[in-house]
Amino acid sequence: VMGLTIRDVFWLSLVPGTVALIIIVFAVKEQAGKVDGKFQLLPSIKTVVQGNFLRLLVIVGIFSLGAFNFSFILLNANEAGITDSLIPLVYAVVNVAHVAIAIPAGVLSDRIGKEKAMILGYGTFLLTTLLILFLPANGFNALLVALLFGAYFGIIETVQRALVPGYVDSGLRGTAFGVYYLTVGSAFFVSNAVVGSLWQYFGAQKAAIYSMATTIASIVLLTLFLIKKTKLSQNPQNCSPKSMNRTQRNCINLIFQTQPNSNNGGVTCQEYQVSFARMKKCSGKENPLKKPL
Known part of the structure; x- marks a missing residue:
């Protein structure tokens, strides 16, 4: 496009990142927080990883063990007959759905609760795996799968991380986010390796069944977690x-x-x-x- 090579496109992509970095360094002023006493890493982690936050990490970790990334959606579209030249269109569908659902998902989570909104996100991913498993492989269905995957990703990206501050003390939120991303990132790495192997050697259906199993387990556990949390909140x-x-x-x-x-x-x-x-x-x-x- 416009006579640009791939190398030129990558060089141009540095421009917005560089501008953002300059703004952060010179224009954003952050107040330094006050720390009581000497900071110790392991005691901080032990203080954070307990109670409901630990239970939440387990649930999120189980879900992330089966939550594949968008590259498998593109692979599914390609195997369904969409040509390489049109694969960027599928990726665009994922991103449009992601952006379109983000704000409504945030508003919904404020009204019904973040845990319930997260169950909705997990359910959307479950529906995505069901479509891969049962629908015939064609271009229309591949785009439908991409649309649902983008919606799931938009809901989870908006809601899941917003849960963290509600389960830890304000002075330990940085540690909590670190533990959260370590858990999700590690599980996500395993997920993509397992799903990729299943997809390559046994087909998309077997990979979808694996992701479907971890998602159902996560939905059940999160529902039980929410029920117990609600009952305990009524009798503190x-x-x-x-x-x-x-x-x-x-x-x-x-x-x-x-x-x-x-x-x-x-x-x-x-x-x-x-x-x-x-x-x-x-x-x-x-x-x-x-x-x-």
């Missing part, structure tokens, strides 16, 4: 960690009773989990009430 006294004694529980209740948005002193399950890391300050020199949630 059952949600506090088993190791919490009466004094520690009174401390957390005291923290929330002084907050303006604590529902008249009521403490939800999620609030208990987030505050547990802060609980030790009750018996220390620092006043835990200095730091509102």
